[in-house]
Amino acid sequence: MATDIGRRVRPRISLASAVVAFLLGTLAHAVDQVLFVRAGPIPLLLTAPVVATLLYVRVRATTRQQVLALLGWGVVGSGVAVLGVYLRVVGYYLPRPLTPTEMVLYDFGMFLWFVLGLSAVYVLAARRTGRTAIATLLLGPVVQAAFGFVTILLVETGLYA
Numbered sequence: 001m002a003t004d005i006g007r008r009v010r011p012r013i014s015l016a017s018a019v020v021a022f023l024l025g026t027l028a029h030a031v032d033q034v035l036f037v038r039a040g041p042i043p044l045l046l047t048a049p050v051v052a053t054l055l056y057v058r059v060r061a062t063t064r065q066q067v068l069a070l071l072g073w074g075v076v077g078s079g080v081a082v083l084g085v086y087l088r089v090v091g092y093y094l095p096r097p098l099t100p101t102e103m104v105l106y107d108f109g110m111f112l113w114f115v116l117g118l119s120a121v122y123v124l125a126a127r128r129t130g131r132t133a134i135a136t137l138l139l140g141p142v143v144q145a146a147f148g149f150v151t152i153l154l155v156e157t158g159l160y161a
Contacts, residue, residue: 018054022047022115029111039107041082048115048144049074052122059126073137074118081114081144088148094155110147117143 025047033039053070056062062070098106118140125136 013054013058015058018051018058018119021050021054025051025115026111029108033104033107038103039111041079044082044111044114045075045078047111048078048118051115052118052140055119056122056126059123070122070137074122074140077141078114078118078144081141081147084141084145085110085148088145089151092152092155106151113147113150114144117146 025043028043028047029039032043049071052074053067056070057067121136121140121143125133128136
């Protein structure tokens with residue numbers, strides 16, 4: 001059993017698995033949006049790490065322990081990033097309330113930003129080695145949390161008025 005944990009996972013897994021995970025996460029996000037008016041963070045927190053980890057494993061052979069660590073870091077890091085975005089944006093006053101369509105677009109935009117941002121970071125990390133790869137992985141939540149600052153930038157520059 002102990003030797004089984006250290007075995008390498010086969011590289012070059014099918015891209016279809018990441019696409020299916022993304023589509024299932026998007027469906028969960030849409031259902032959450034329909035049921036509760038505002039989509040919560042759960043579909044985002046589950047989809048982003050799974051898609052990113054599948055893409056990482058597609059690029060680089062990893063052990064099962066590394067896969068679990070990537071998933072764990074993805075969930076924890078995404079959770080910290082969501083909290084950072086909420087804390088930054090909650091106290092921020094918009095010039096006018098969001099329309100229902102804008103609310104859906106904002107929530108879906110945040111979902112896409114988090115999933116695609118973490119996926120891009122994981123793919124970049126998979127192509128690096130050593131400390132550079134670790135440093136790249138640690139930037140995942142920073143890239144995700146940038147969503148809050150982009151939102152505020154859009155408001156401050158007058159693009160959202």
